Amino acid sequence: MLLSVVVTAHRVQGYLRAALESVTGQADAGDCELIVVTAPGGGLELGIAREFAERDPRVQVLPLDRPWERGAARNAGASAARGSYLLFLDGQDLLLPGAAAEIAACLTPHAPGRSDPAGPPAEAPGTPDVLRLGHDRIDLWDRTRQGDALPHARSQIFRRAFWEAHALRFTEGLYDDVVPVHRALLLAADAGTLGTLDRICVRHRVRGTGAPATARDRAHFVVVQAYERLAAETGGDPRVTAVRSAHLTAVLDDPGRIAPGDRAAFFRAAGLPGRYTAQRARRAALAGRARARSAARAGRKSLRAQVMRAAYRADLHRPLDPCLAVYGAYWNRGVACNPAAVYAKARELVPHIRGVWVVSSRHRDRMPPDVPYVIEGSRAYWRTMATATYLVNNSSFPGGFTKRPGQVYLQTHHGTPLKTMGLDQRPYPALTNGVSFERIAAHAGQWDFSLSANPHSTEIWDRVYPSSCEQLPYGYPRNDLLCSATPELSGKVRAELGIAPGATVLLYAPTHRDYRTGFLPRLDLDRLAAELGPDWVLLVRAHYFYGRSSGTAAGDRVVDVTGHPRVEELCLASDALITDYSSLMFDYACLDRPVITYAPDWEAYRAARGTYVDLLSGRPGDTPGAVATTEAGLREVLLSGAWRAPEAEALRAAFRARFCPYDDGHAAERVVRRVFGVSSD
Template sequence: MLLTVVVSAHRAQGYLRAALESVTAQSPAGSGPPIGLEVLVVGAPDGDLGLAIARESAERDPRVRVLVTDGPWDTGAARNAGAAVARGAYLLFLDGDDLLLPGALAEISARLADDRPDVLRLGHDRVDWWGAERPGEGLPAARNQLFRRAFWEAHRLRFTEGPYGDVVPVHRAAFLASDAGTLASLDRICVRHRLRRTGTSAVPPGRAHFAVIDAYARLAAGTGGDHRVPAARTAHLTAVLDDPERIAPGDRAAFFRAAGLPGRYAAHRGGEAVRAGRTRARGVARAGKKALRARAMSAVYRADLRRPLDPRLAVYGAYWNRGFACNPAAVYAKARELAPHIRGVWVVSSRHRERMPPGVPYVIEGSRAYWRTMATATYLVNNSSFPGGFTKRPGQIYLQTHHGTPLKTMGLDQLPYPALTKGVSFERIVAHTDQWDFSLSANPHSTEIWDRAYPSSYEQLPYGYPRNDVLCDATAEQSDKIRAELGIAPGATVLLYAPTHRDYREGFLPRVDLERLARALGPECVLLVRAHYFYGRSAGTAAGDRVLDVTGHPRVEELFLASDALITDYSSLMFDYACLDRPIIAYVPDWEAYRAARGTYVDLLSGRPGDTPGAVATTEDELREVLCGGAWRSPEADALRAAFRDRFCPYDDGHAAERVVRRLFGVPSN
């Protein structure tokens, strides 16, 4: 028996990969006849990354096919397109943010072995963006039904266009199967719907959910006023009404009137009053926090918030106010060239003020000048966050550049790792995300992760990292100049060792004897050691001609240019370094501990093209062998690096900063 799973994939780029893997990883083994799979992913040709993810899945798994719709996206039309070409005996319709839970296919196989129902209802639940599980709504929906395809086609069942397009076919199917005695249920939870803060692309939060009223009007007309419609309608409309992520409190009275339920409104208001009391209690607690923050802000800041925004002022920050660096620095430099009318001012902490280059304007965080700048700047650019809980005003435009491609879990994806997130306020992370207007993406992988880890309504900018422009335009003369400034003799082989920090360990502790490694490599080799910035400005390593501590060097891009190869572990530097097309050695002696403690998106040890950047070592002895034996620059390592570079550096062409500046400040192209 073949099951066709139709997956409508539109604007679900942060969720789709897991959705498809949840289906294709299913084992058909069960007590009944094995079930084969056909997966039809239906997308739209509008530049959505989800279509590329679907095609990747189809290249790996012949059971997956990709369909592309014509015209404006509509979920119902996409599902109909999938059903029209399905070959399976049964149909299951999932969205890109749904999951088929482990073991579901085996359970379905066993249930279908008992009989061949026309409709099989599946147990289902929901999980919100905090990871909290909720029971399913108890209402029929496309995602929690299996339909026998011959039955679907015989009764000409089709999804309608627009929001709530599954109401008519799902209920009609249920009524028909119930009348024929061919409606069955599987109590096991098989499908999980992942709720999104911004709603689905089809039905975002707001009055668009009023469409459910019209959907039931169509159902009543299409079934000749079937006596079961009113009960189904009331249950569904009540569920929609009680969901604050769909109908806002201010719209509830209008929803009641539109639904023709005025008699029920008074009773509902009573229940609403109880909920409002709870909301007020929470509001009092929040007000206390806001009052505390307000007292910390100076009177001048409150006054400055009433000043008009300065359309020519941009404020920049990097690495929690550590100075002039990273993507914001590259954007600042390009803005001075392409948008000289924009005055840029940097935010820096008092202990890092010496890091500011001469001639670059800055304000000290928490100072009066800082608060005035934050109150009146039209443009905000940062790779982390601005200090002090500033109030983002209407009209301010915030660009979040980020500061690396995610290898370890980020944002809300860290929720399953509570041991390492003590003191982290995920509510604050979400509140910060809601300030962003633009989120810069270094590659499709980052776009996919940011969409899920930082859920909000910002616009993704798939432009590449401005800080990498210098790598794309690198020359041998630049490398030689930087080497000379570091005191490195001409002709030396330079290896940059740049491990990241460990959440579960304090202080910088290299997992390799650097002096011993330098001796093994010989006098022609120099090791540059750069610790993570969390550890300060020194790695604490012994200095000398062969091992140089470059932790305090202001620009890691210059260290990249000075080196012949990078040795790292889980640092996002590897993704930037790949732009140079120079060897990368992954030295990961604590891989299993790191993955278990923090979680990772990329399996460095898999050996798969696109995952592993080059040669890999898991012990100090292996690292010496890789370097001394030449495996770090072998044809095999070169091939892995090329695939890694293709995956993570597709936008890096030397013009990322220009694209960002033109988009952010509205500078027209020549």
């Protein structure tokens, strides 16, 4: 076996699947093995790794038998390896397409396209002991002139016999690759067995907030000790001095690693030349210019906004109210979605905590008379945001509030992701309308809890909203109603909508298109209603971006329900859902009722925004039921009964198993007990 790829998998649940696929999916990766090392217990990463191992004999899963340390995990993987060469990757790294073939060409004697290192032959003639790879790093080191001198295990391939002969091992803690990687490079360079592959083979994706390497604390002082150990093990090699200075300066210059109060101590511990006071003066000058720019921007704001912000800054010095929670939903549209369900359950389980909603002035008429609220941007809003202990939202709070120590922020989200979200939207800049991805990351960094409806969501949220928050795999509280609904409740909602008993009700709920303005259904609703006959009713709900579903007919059998306050009740009233790419399909699956995918522009939608699930594939778990891509096809699905045929039921069951594993009617209770600290006794 030529190559053993060791992947360490800890707190990378949103990245790991793509990382493993980048190795197993290589066209020329047949002569390799993939060893995935997980933490004890493993969490979601262990489940993902086992999925790959079950379907690919080249994949080996190795749970660590001690508390997690990346260095120990790498060492365990190296000990279990059987390949002639070792490549160490992190769980968020990608082996780029075609890299395996290029690497094999360099490591196989006399292979066409082989890159021969200069100097004496290696253990196997013509092949290196250490092969340096071109690498694409999306991290701190890309911004340093000496980046190529800095140690990254992912950027080298090591002959296993060479690794073992020199007793190379990763150290514990941060910067675990400083000693072994530099030692290997120096040894191979001295022996003339250091090769280079001038091709980008590995891409490193940085987690952002919450990743250990970017945590700002004194743990980063260990890099100084790592270089002291390296100097001792190499006999004071002068080449170590040069890379040491480059690396320690880079760590010091990174504001995400060394806190301001620790900079002088790190500077002294590192023994860097020059005076820290001069460096601090330079930083102060830069900060002063930044403050001046901020003041200029503030000067352009309205006087009222400035007054409100000043009052808010004053309120930030007030003590937090342990009995105050603030809620928001859909960018201040009123009481809705998961926050509404959490609010209702909190009133039951923690009645001493007063809940206040944030609503925009244009939506204040939607507020129930018995629900306290504040208008966004008002004096009451800013005081509430400054003093509330609990913050609950399914989108974001307006105005750029400052999250205080002691505040607890629950992000509930508002759907299972089908289309790309968060940082995954970066390849589609034309459709993000100037969205600031830095702000997305900063907002996610404020969260303490992120709610997920299913394992798929947990993976996606973890990657696209980088944060150190706790993922809550509890299900969506808004779906508790769907899980516990009775026929009596469904009948009550139908009666309120004026639906005659015995009618077959279809809920048509298409989603928003980034590349289209206004609601324009790709469906002649009047014609469909006429062809289905008098015993059928179409409930039409446009996306909330559009307001009302203009263009739909009035009457008893085509009913515009866009303005209905609770989509969950519309789901209960219906016998089946017709949708295209709306996340409502994932919630509707809780009901175990038919879902019909009507996707007339699937390829355009995927190209414009990107998707995580292939609805039209027909694969169990991806496709929720019957599929139509034309109006004629949809009519055939409905009139022939294919929408509730055994084949559609089997697809629905697999879809429901994948996306509704937590839905049991008690999600709101689990959330309230965890976030508000309520005992289950």
